[in-house]
Amino acid sequence: MAKYQEIREVLLERITDGTWTPGTAIPNEAVLAEEFGVTRPTINRAMRDLVDGGLVERRRRAGSRVALRRTPDAVLRIPVVRDEIEGRGGTYSHLVISRDITPPPPSVRAVFGLSPRQPALWLRSLHFDSGRPHQIEDRWINLEARPEARDVDFAVVSANEWLVRHVPYTRAEQVLYAASASGDEADLLRLPAAAPVFVIERTTWTGERSNTQVRLVNPAESFRLVTRDGW
Amino acid sequence: MAKYQEIREVLLERITDGTWTPGTAIPNEAVLAEEFGVTRPTINRAMRDLVDGGLVERRRRAGSRVALRRTPDAVLRIPVVRDEIEGRGGTYSHLVISRDITPPPPSVRAVFGLSPRQPALWLRSLHFDSGRPHQIEDRWINLEARPEARDVDFAVVSANEWLVRHVPYTRAEQVLYAASASGDEADLLRLPAAAPVFVIERTTWTGERSNTQVRLVNPAESFRLVTRDGW
DNA sequence: AAGTGGTCTAGACCACGGA
DNA sequence: CCGTGGTCTAGACCACTTC
Numbered sequence: 274m275a276k277y278q279e280i281r282e283v284l285l286e287r288i289t290d291g292t293w294t295p296g297t298a299i300p301n302e303a304v305l306a307e308e309f310g311v312t313r314p315t316i317n318r319a320m321r322d323l324v325d326g327g328l329v330e331r332r333r334r335a336g337s338r339v340a341l342r343r344t345p346d347a348v349l350r351i352p353v354v355r356d357e358i359e360g361r362g363g364t365y366s367h368l369v370i371s372r373d374i375t376p377p378p379p380s381v382r383a384v385f386g387l388s389p390r391q392p393a394l395w396l397r398s399l400h401f402d403s404g405r406p407h408q409i410e411d412r413w414i415n416l417e418a419r420p421e422a423r424d425v426d427f428a429v430v431s432a433n434e435w436l437v438r439h440v441p442y443t444r445a446e447q448v449l450y451a452a453s454a455s456g457d458e459a460d461l462l463r464l465p466a467a468a469p470v471f472v473i474e475r476t477t478w479t480g481e482r483s484n485t486q487v488r489l490v491n492p493a494e495s496f497r498l499v500t501r502d503g504w
Numbered sequence: 505m506a507k508y509q510e511i512r513e514v515l516l517e518r519i520t521d522g523t524w525t526p527g528t529a530i531p532n533e534a535v536l537a538e539e540f541g542v543t544r545p546t547i548n549r550a551m552r553d554l555v556d557g558g559l560v561e562r563r564r565r566a567g568s569r570v571a572l573r574r575t576p577d578a579v580l581r582i583p584v585v586r587d588e589i590e591g592r593g594g595t596y597s598h599l600v601i602s603r604d605i606t607p608p609p610p611s612v613r614a615v616f617g618l619s620p621r622q623p624a625l626w627l628r629s630l631h632f633d634s635g636r637p638h639q640i641e642d643r644w645i646n647l648e649a650r651p652e653a654r655d656v657d658f659a660v661v662s663a664n665e666w667l668v669r670h671v672p673y674t675r676a677e678q679v680l681y682a683a684s685a686s687g688d689e690a691d692l693l694r695l696p697a698a699a700p701v702f703v704i705e706r707t708t709w710t711g712e713r714s715n716t717q718v719r720l721v722n723p724a725e726s727f728r729l730v731t732r733d734g735w
Numbered sequence: 736a737a738g739t740g741g742t743c744t745a746g747a748c749c750a751c752g753g754a
Numbered sequence: 755c756c757g758t759g760g761t762c763t764a765g766a767c768c769a770c771t772t773c
Contacts, residue, residue, distance in 0.1 A: 275761060288672050289710045295669060301739060312763050317740075328672055334739045334771045341669065349580035349731060441519050441526060441559055441570065447731045451682035451702040451724035469700035469724070471682040479520045493682035493700070500580060500678045506742060532758060543744050548760075564751045565758050 280309050281319040288328055288339050299329065299337040349500050351447070351473060353433055354400045354408050354489075363402040369428050370397040370461075377413050384476055384483040385415040394422055396432050399461055402495075406462045409490040418482040433487075440484055442477040449473055451493065462492050469493035511540050512550040519559055519570050530560065530568040580731050582678065582704060584664055585631045585639050585720075594633040600659050601628040601692075608644050615707055615714040616646045625653055627663050630692055633726075637693045640721040649713040664718075671715055673708040680704055682724070693723050700724035 284305075287293050300308070302316045309316065320337065323329040331337045358365040373395045377385065385393060394414040400407050412432050414422045425435055453467040462470070473489040505513075515536075518524050531539070536547045551568065554560040562568045589596040608616065608624045616624060625645040631638050643663050645653045656666055684698040693701070704720040 277761080285674065289674055295672060303739085312765085313740090314742085314764095315762065317742090318761090320740090331740065332771070333741080333769070334737085334773080336739065339672065438526060438572065443516060443520055443559075445732075448728050449680065449702075449731075450728040451700045453700050453724075469682045469684050471680075480517075493684070497679050497681040500680075501676075508742080534758090543746085544759090545745095545761085546743065549742090551759090562759065563753085564760080565753050565756080567758065 276309075276311055277315050277318040277322075280305075280311070280316065281322050283309075284319060284323060285328070288323075293339050295339045295341050297339050299339065301336055349447075349498065351475070351498065353437060354410075355431065355434065358400075358402045358407065364404070365400070365402065366404075367398050367400045367431050370399055372396050372427065374416070374423070381413045381486050384486060385413070385417065386482065387415075387417065392416065396427055398427070398431060400431070407491065407495065409458060409461055410487060411490070412485060412487040414485045415483055418479065418484050432485075436477075436485060440477075440479065442479050442484060444478040445475060446477075447473060447475045449498075454490070454492075458490050462490070464492055471496045471498075507540075507542055508546050508549040508553075511536075511542070511547065512553050514540075515550060515554060516559070519554075524570050526570045526572050528570050530570065532567055580678075580729065582706070582729065584668060585641075586662065586665065589631075589633045589638065595635070597632045597635070598662050599630045599632070601630055603627050603658065605647070605654070612644045612717050615717060616644070616648070617713065618646075618648065623647065627658055629658070629662065631662070638722070638726065640689060640692055641718060642721075643716060643718040645716045646714060649710065649715050663716075667708075667716060671708075671710065673710050673715060675709040676706060677708075678704060678706045680729075685721070685723075689721050693721070695723055702727045702729075 284299075293299060302313045302320070305316045306313045320329060320331065324331055328340055329337055330340045352360075355365045374392045375395055376382070376390055377387070377393045377395065381393065382389070382391075387393065394416055396410075396412045396414065398410045398412070400410060410431075410433065414432070414436075416423055419440060421439070422435075427435065450472050452470055452472050454462065454464050454470045456466065458464075458470060459466050459468060464470075471491045471493055473491075474487070475489070476486045477484050515530070524530060533544045533547045533551070537544045540547065551560060551562065555562055559571055560568055561571045583591075586596045604626045605623045606626055607613070607621055608618070608626065612624065613620070613622075618624065625647055627641075627643045627645065629641045629643070631641060641662075641664065645663070645667075647654055650671060652670070653666075658666065681703050683701055683703050685693065685695050685701045687697065689695075689701060690697050690699060695701075702722045702724055704722075705718070706720070707717045708715050
């Protein structure tokens with residue numbers, strides 16, 4: 274294990290065992306460097322990890338302290354639907370319900386930066402797990418940012434996968450919530466009317482432009498997101 | 505802006521504008537150091553950010569490439585309920601529904617590492633937003649790991665806040681899902697029977713021991729999680 | 736004003752793992 | 755084997771902020 278990692282573990286131990294309680298000042302880098310017999314950049318590297326982990330707060334001149342409010346941060350990975358299904362041994366398939374090139378609703382138009390009559394690609398698909406409906410995907414793709422999308426056959430490669438493979442993004446915003454299935458949604462997912470569903474709305478940007486906006490609707494009983502956090 | 509940040513932005517630009525498409529090899533650190541007129545550790549710093557951001561994959565000897573599958577990772581911050589409510593101008597209050605010291609169910613016992621008859625602290629609370637029920641908190645606290653919890657008056661400080669303030673953790677696992685409210689839950693939250701709810705289950709650990717496990721139940725219509733990602 | 740963290744250099748050693 | 759990234763040193767300058 275690298276030195277900075279060992280040092281990080283020791284510092285972490287002091288925080289978690291109560292030697293340094295939340296709010297306590299931590300010795301400055303020069304002191305720690307002396308204590309551990311390393312140079313200051315090595316200490317800095319260890320401390321940076323602790324800051325990233327939310328356990329320590331630092332300010333110039335004021336020094337470092339054990340963070341007072343550790344709000345639970347976690348890395349959320351929303352799986353590619355195909356991987357998710359195949360990962361647990363199911364058979365994946367999907368179906369394009371509709372494909373249109375048409376002006377999007379105002380909410381989408383705004384993030385795409387389009388004028389009122391400019392079209393975008395609208396794609397609605399249904400993803401299946403071993404024949405059972407598993408997710409509705411309702412997606413808009415910005416053809417100004419990604420003109421190639423016009424010529425892709427999304428019956429073969431799902432939009433999800435095509436985007437992951439061809440479009441790196443720099444910013445994403447996701448909204449997660451629970452809802453009751455609308456009539457349409459319940460029909461497509463073969464659920465009782467107003468059954469609970471888990472909805473994910475995601476917008477991704479590359480630079481200033483939004484590429485795509487998607488709404489994913491999943492039956493509550495077959496969908497959970499798990500996040501794990503920590504070293 | 506620091507040099508490594510400027511370099512990171514330039515590299516990012518090359519990735520997002522398609523100069524380097526997913527799968528493409530990126531010049532090695534020595535070459536980039538020459539190009540940007542900096543030393544190799546500075547390049548390394550910039551690249552590390554891109555790796556952390558999921559945009560680049562690196563392997564020794566094999567070099568660096570633009571990541572092929574950028575699965576959407578996002579930092580999920582589940583807010584402390586009080587901050588969330590006060591942050592949007594509401595008035596926060598809470599009520600302890602029940603408090604017991606009793607052996608937990610097997611699922612909790614397992615992560616706490618307790619023997620069958622060892623007790624833990626069980627706390628059920630209701631959090632209000634301006635007088636309206638906003639969240640049910642059903643929490644177990646491991647008294648073996650946190651004996652002080654026995655003497656805290658959680659009517660004054662909510663368990664959530666007490667833990668955040670006194671117990672730094674090193675690992676967390678969270679499960680998010682949608683469900684229909686049970687009869688109890690619907691009553692407490694003043695929802696119609698079987699209304700959709702958003703459920704968060706979180707277990708946190710310090711070292712090898714789990715401190716606490718909590719289940720948070722929120723009305724679907726008033727609860728959304730937003731994540732933002734990127735620089 | 737002065738202490739603290741943030742960053743950078745120039746050079747070095749080494750582990751890993753693909754060729 | 756040997757090129758690549760991972761890490762570390764010793765020293766330095768600087769920005770920020772609080773004392």
